[in-house]
Amino acid sequence: KQEVTQIPAALSVPEGENLVLNCSFTDSAIYNLQWFRQDPGKGLTSLLLIQSSQREQTSGRLNASLDKSSGRSTLYIAASQPGDSATYLCAVYVDQAGTALIFGKGTTLSVSS
Amino acid sequence: AAGVIQSPRHLIKEKRETATLKCYPIPRHDTVYWYQQGPGQDPQFLISFYEKMQSDKGSIPDRFSAQQFSDYHSELNMSSLELGDSALYFCASSSAPGLLDEQFFGPGTRLTVL
Numbered sequence: 001k002q003e004v005t006q007i008p009a010a011l012s013v014p015e016g017e018n019l020v021l022n023c024s025f026t027d028s029a030i031y032n033l034q035w036f037r038q039d040p041g042k043g044l045t046s047l048l049l050i051q052s053s054q055r056e057q058t059s060g061r062l063n064a065s066l067d068k069s070s071g072r073s074t075l076y077i078a079a080s081q082p083g084d085s086a087t088y089l090c091a092v093y094v095d096q097a098g099t100a101l102i103f104g105k106g107t108t109l110s111v112s113s
Numbered sequence: 114a115a116g117v118i119q120s121p122r123h124l125i126k127e128k129r130e131t132a133t134l135k136c137y138p139i140p141r142h143d144t145v146y147w148y149q150q151g152p153g154q155d156p157q158f159l160i161s162f163y164e165k166m167q168s169d170k171g172s173i174p175d176r177f178s179a180q181q182f183s184d185y186h187s188e189l190n191m192s193s194l195e196l197g198d199s200a201l202y203f204c205a206s207s208s209a210p211g212l213l214d215e216q217f218f219g220p221g222t223r224l225t226v227l
Contacts, residue, residue, distance in 0.1 A: 034215065044156070044203060044218040089155065100146070100158035100169055101205075101216060 002027045002094045006104035013080055014112055021075040021107045023090030028068045031093040034101065035064050035075050038087045047075070047088075080111045115139055117219035119204050125225045126194050134189040134222045138206030144168065145187040146216060147179060148203040156203060162187055194226045 003026045013019055023033070035047040048057045048064040050073070056065040063076040077084060087108045091101040118137040126132050138145050144163045148156040149172075158171035162181035173179075176194075181187045191198060201223050205216040 032215075036218075041201075041223070043220040044205075046215060046217060049215045091156075100161065100171055101148075101156075102158070103155040105155045 002030075002092065002102050004090060004092055004102050004104035006088075006090055006107050008107060009105065010108045010110070012110045012112065015080060015082060017080050017111075018076070018078050019080055019109070021077070021088050021090075021109070023073040023075070023104055025071045025073075025092050025102075027094065028071050029094070030068065033064075033066055033073050033093075034091045035062075035073075036089040036091065038089060038106070040087075044089065077109075080109075082111050082113045085109055085111050117204055117206050117217055119202075119219040119222050121222060122220065123223050123225075125227065127227055128194055128196060130194050130226075132191045132194060132224060134191070134202055134204075134224070136187045136189070136204030136206075136219060138185050138187070138204075139208075139217055142206035142208050142217075143185055144207045145181055145185065146205040146207075147173075147187070147189050148205065148218075150201040150203065150221075151197075152200070154200075159189070191224075196226050199224060199226045 005024045007022045034049045036044040050057050050066040061078040066073045087106040089106045091103045120135045146161040147159040150156040159173040160179050161169040165181045176192050179189045201221045203221045205218045207216045
């Protein structure tokens with residue numbers, strides 16, 4: 001059964017720092033991996049989607065990498081800002097589970113000014 | 114750009130009552146997914162539909178049912194509500210069943226069962 005783990009569970013950094021959020025999954029037979037942002041009590045905003053054939057995707061200050069063989073993905077946030085404070089969720093599409101997304105429990109990021 | 118629409122945004126029900134949540138996918142999206150996110154939890158997949166047929170099923174209780182209509186909107190029907198059903202319910206849509214296409218999430222319906 002696919003399991004998705006995100007480390008750390010929480011992270012506090014001062015404004016301007018570059019940071020890395022980690023995501024690992026137990027079954028490397030994934031199709032895609034998607035990173036989301038969730039503000040407290042709010043919906044899920046898709047940040048980046050990496051297809052299984054890709055190794056990374058970039059959007060603005062965000063860069064996500066994927067290493068299927070090791071079952072890992074990282075989300076790199078450059079020059080963090082207080083507005084980046086949110087929970088970041090990693091989710092994978094798994095063949096055996098059909099089309100469902102399997103989520104990690106997220107990393108809650110707090111960026112102080 | 115049009116997004117996924119969910120209604121209502123907030124719903125308060127008593128135990129043992131029923132609730133119906135609605136989801137309107139992004140235009141030209143034919144696949145709809147339902148997820149449940151309990152307090153402090155990660156979203157859990159409930160059920161999905163492709164072209165009005167159930168395509169995948171997750172941890173959806175027998176008290177819940179769902180369907181997708183001819184206009185591709187979907188409804189999640191919840192009966193005999195329990196306190197533990199209090200959660201944020203998300204609908205997502207995509208333009209093909211999963212493999213390469215991104216799921217776009219709606220703002221969610223917050224259900225509170227008293």
